[in-house]
Amino acid sequence: MTTSISSPDDSSLVELCSKLGELAPQLEAKDAWPAEQLQLCADYGVFEWFLPVEIGGQGWSELDIVRGYLKLSAACLTTTFIITQRMGACRRLAVSENRELAARWLPGLIPGETFATVGISHLTTSRRHLSKPILTAKESNDGFVLNGFSPWVTGSTHADMVVVGATLDDDRQFLAVVETNLTGVEIPPTADLVGLSASQTGPVRFNDTFISANALIAGPVENVMQSGAGARTGGLQTSTLAIGLADAAIMLVEQEAAKREDLYMAASSLREEHSVAEADLLALASGEAVCSNDEIRTRANSLALRASQASLTATKGAGYLTSHPAGRYCREALFFLVWSCPQSVLAANLCELAGISE
Numbered sequence: 001m002t003t004s005i006s007s008p009d010d011s012s013l014v015e016l017c018s019k020l021g022e023l024a025p026q027l028e029a030k031d032a033w034p035a036e037q038l039q040l041c042a043d044y045g046v047f048e049w050f051l052p053v054e055i056g057g058q059g060w061s062e063l064d065i066v067r068g069y070l071k072l073s074a075a076c077l078t079t080t081f082i083i084t085q086r087m088g089a090c091r092r093l094a095v096s097e098n099r100e101l102a103a104r105w106l107p108g109l110i111p112g113e114t115f116a117t118v119g120i121s122h123l124t125t126s127r128r129h130l131s132k133p134i135l136t137a138k139e140s141n142d143g144f145v146l147n148g149f150s151p152w153v154t155g156s157t158h159a160d161m162v163v164v165g166a167t168l169d170d171d172r173q174f175l176a177v178v179e180t181n182l183t184g185v186e187i188p189p190t191a192d193l194v195g196l197s198a199s200q201t202g203p204v205r206f207n208d209t210f211i212s213a214n215a216l217i218a219g220p221v222e223n224v225m226q227s228g229a230g231a232r233t234g235g236l237q238t239s240t241l242a243i244g245l246a247d248a249a250i251m252l253v254e255q256e257a258a259k260r261e262d263l264y265m266a267a268s269s270l271r272e273e274h275s276v277a278e279a280d281l282l283a284l285a286s287g288e289a290v291c292s293n294d295e296i297r298t299r300a301n302s303l304a305l306r307a308s309q310a311s312l313t314a315t316k317g318a319g320y321l322t323s324h325p326a327g328r329y330c331r332e333a334l335f336f337l338v339w340s341c342p343q344s345v346l347a348a349n350l351c352e353l354a355g356i357s358e
């Protein structure tokens with residue numbers, strides 16, 4: 001019997017996180033996908049947190065969402081990351097003026113009966129240096145014909161639909177729901193990644209794929225990603241997951257430090273830094289401008305990288321076994337160097353890695 005989680009302080013969230021933590025090692029297997037974990041999240045009402053009460057959600061505040069995500073990501077980063085992409089699609093639908101489309105998809109998405117994801121990074125952080133858009137659309141009889149590909153789509157092989165961004169000849173862009181069973185949609189098997197392979201992330205290709213004008217969520221308009229909410233870069237969600245992962249890694253250092261005094265100083269220094277970063281993150285989520293979103297992301301990335309490597313240092317050779325969480329944390333921390341990373345954060349991370357003080 002599961003109890004729906006109605007606040008980040010609920011004991012049922014602790015219960016869910018403990019189950020996710022136990023299942024996390026299974027996701028290292030080839031071709032794994034966290035179906036059981038996502039079902040558990042649906043059963044515990046996690047997908048309701050992010051959506052307004054009027055449409056069947058629980059309408060959590062941004063602060064509570066951040067607090068919930070911090071706990072989930074410390075338990076299982078892969079599952080939590082998939083939820084962010086799933087919720088990116090749901091929230092885009094929820095704020096869309098196309099109410100018919102929202103009414104068609106959200107009732108199945110909220111209880112986890114269907115799976116949706118996003119393929120939008122080519123409008124923000126991916127392939128932006130190329131002279132031509134990689135996913136184009138042409139108007140045609142009450143709809144649009146898509147050609148090209150979306151390079152990064154999490155859960156592509158399990159998706160019923162993808163919220164995709166496309167660019168017209170006149171540079172206007174739109175976001176649309178593309179059902180994966182439409183003619184001309186091609187989803188190749190996903191490649192192995194350095195970490196989070198079980199997120200089943202890969203490209204989705206479109207070969208003369210026709211979508212009806214009714215499938216549009218937003219646009220056509222210039223810079224469609226500046227409009228609406230739910231899937232922008234530079235928000236707090238990426239920093240939240242990095243700080244959640246750092247928490248798990250620091251707990252590992254603390255467990256070792258309880259047996260070995262020489263680790264105590266490192267463990268307490270990392271914990272102190274984590275507490276300050278978490279407090280700043282929660283302040284930002286409450287609307288207090290304690291620092292910029294890019295600053296917290298830069299600190300979160302640095303902390304996740306250092307904390308995970310400290311957990312490996314503390315657990316020594318035993319931690320270097322692929323079955324040990326320390327190695328997994330190290331690989332997962334690298335993800336934050338590339339996931340939806342704004343240019344200023346990339347530059348700051350590079351300066352730190354190159355030993356250049358800003």
Ligand SMILES: Cc1cc2nc3c(=O)[nH]c(=O)nc-3n(C[C@H](O)[C@H](O)[C@H](O)COP(=O)(O)OP(=O)(O)OC[C@H]3O[C@@H](n4cnc5c(N)ncnc54)[C@H](O)[C@@H]3O)c2cc1C
Nearest residue numbers: 085118119120121125126127129152153154201338339340
């Ligand atoms: C595991 C994972 C899951 C993801 N899931 C999603 C998802 O579900 N939905 C989504 O929308 N996005 C997703 N993303 C995308 C992510 O948010 C970033 O957009 C992506 O990581 C950016 O990397 P890129 O290789 O596409 O960047 P690019 O900027 O396209 O870089 C690719 C290559 O291009 C070259 N290059 C880059 N810049 C320049 C330049 N200025 N001049 C010349 N050459 C250049 C470099 O050789 C570089 O290696 C995911 C990414 C990962 C890794």
